[in-house]
Amino acid sequence: MSLKLYYDLMSQPSRAVYILLKKSNINFEPKYVDLRKGVHYTDEYSNNINRFKKVPVIDHNGFILTESVAIIRYLGRENLLPEALFPRADKVLNTRLDEFLEWQHLGLRAPLAMYFRVVMFSPDSEKIPSYQKRMETALDEFSTLWLGRGNQYILGDTVTVADLLAACEVEQPRMTGYDCTSNYPVIREWMDRVRTYFNPHYAEASAIVEKIAAKRVPMKKPTAKL
Missing domain, CATH: 3.40.30.10 (Glutaredoxin)
Known part of the structure; x- marks a missing residue:
């Protein structure tokens, strides 16, 4: 191959x-x-x-x-991914995976990516507060509607590609000085589990994020949320 x-x-x-x-x-x-x-x-x-x-x-x-x-x-x-990460046999779980993959485009990726782009490339923009609000609304929904259901991961108690995609999106704003996990305990605990599962590869791929984030001044954090 x-x-x-x-x-x-x-x-x-x-x-x-x-x-x-x-x-x-x-x-x-x-x-x-x-x-x-x-x-x-x-x-x-x-x-x-x-x-x-x-x-x-x-x-x-x-x-x-x-x-x-x-x-x-x-x-x-193509059966190149482990069944656990990309469920195929369980049709219901496979459909739930599709459900999340469709939601995350606009539900998570778009608001977080747009915030990242505006802060990184237009740091003086007056639109930053509005983009931050959209991002935090997305994090609220992700924390409560996907993670806040008593499970360890997005689709249940087994990690899947859904968790990996989402975790990489949640990491991105750290390069602007905004840590999406700092005031969302549910997201923070979930992120810890995802990182642990995918390490050492997760740490390797995220080295650039860590390097840039270390140079940014952390933003003030709002009140912690569930």
Whole structure:
């Protein structure tokens, strides 16, 4: 099997796919795409790898696929992922996984990613408070509607790819000085479990997050929530 992964670990979906491949013992050829240098905007990349000019991308035996969720579903359907991480036999659990994967696009990823982009690239923007409010609304919903149901993980008491995708999104705002876990005990405890399960690969992929976060001044934290 020939599998190439085009990625940049600054990208939260890239980290998720990278960690998943490592955890699943899937051999792959890493193809680093330096987003900060604009490599994804070059004609070579956009014409031959990803017409959407994004990461991650996989090339599996000549089959090129974009979008992290599509990549994860493809790997699962090809039986390359462990059943526990990508449930296939249990149709109800598989459908619940789909439910979360569809929700997280707008329910979690969009508000957290937009906050990150605005703070990182327009730090003086007057819109930051409104983006922070949207992000915290998303964290409220994630904490209560997905994690606050008495289970250890998003879909129950077994970790799945849903947890990995979500954890990588929750990590991203730390690079702006905002720790999404600091005032959400449920999210913090869940994150600890996810990190532990996917380590050492999680720590490896998140090293860039740790490096940048260490240089940021932590933001004032609101009152802790359940």
